[in-house]
């Protein structure tokens with residue numbers, strides 16, 4: 001593989017014909033989608049300096065995406081909350097059938113590094129290990145169903161499933177709450193349950209069974 005070779009500007013589009021509302025539409029079939037958690041869509045933490053995160057600027061992502069001519073290969077979406085708020089700024093890259101999660105994108109240099117990685121995957125035509133800059137930011141959020149020995153990312157120190165500390169999680173939003181400093185909590189069935197905010201506590205108190213695993 002020649003890493004220095006640019007991606008062709010206009011890849012040959014593969015077109016899907018889909019029916020919707022009784023009409024036929026054509027849409028390009030893509031290789032992936034990059035989702036960026038954006039405060040513009042009502043999230044709680046990512047991109048919010050008051051929460052200690054790098055301020056969000058959608059142009060940082062848009063300029064990289066446009067400059068690399070990724071439009072016909074990887075769609076760019078600014079989303080609402082992706083879920084793991086405690087480790088944001090967060091991004092999710094779905095590509096070649098995989099979901100690659102990125103956390104703690106709180107340095108400007110990580111944004112071009114993320115797009116470099118997308119280009120490396122596209123050039124290789126498969127998932128490849130990330131650069132050293134990104135390694136500590138990539139993790140596996142979904143429980144894998146394929147054997148690790150076939151996974152090119154298994155060489156990374158992926159987090160292992162571990163229930164330690166599960167009692168620290170706000171059961172409503174899954175935010176990691178430090179019991180030593182938690183301001184919002186209730187006693188429920190002999191244990192203390194911690195919340196990140198009064199809104200989570202209210203939801204829990206209204207219907208605890210909806211939030212605790214059976």
Ligand code: FES
Nearest residue numbers: 037046081082085
């Ligand atoms: S606010 Fe970004 S993942 Fe929840």
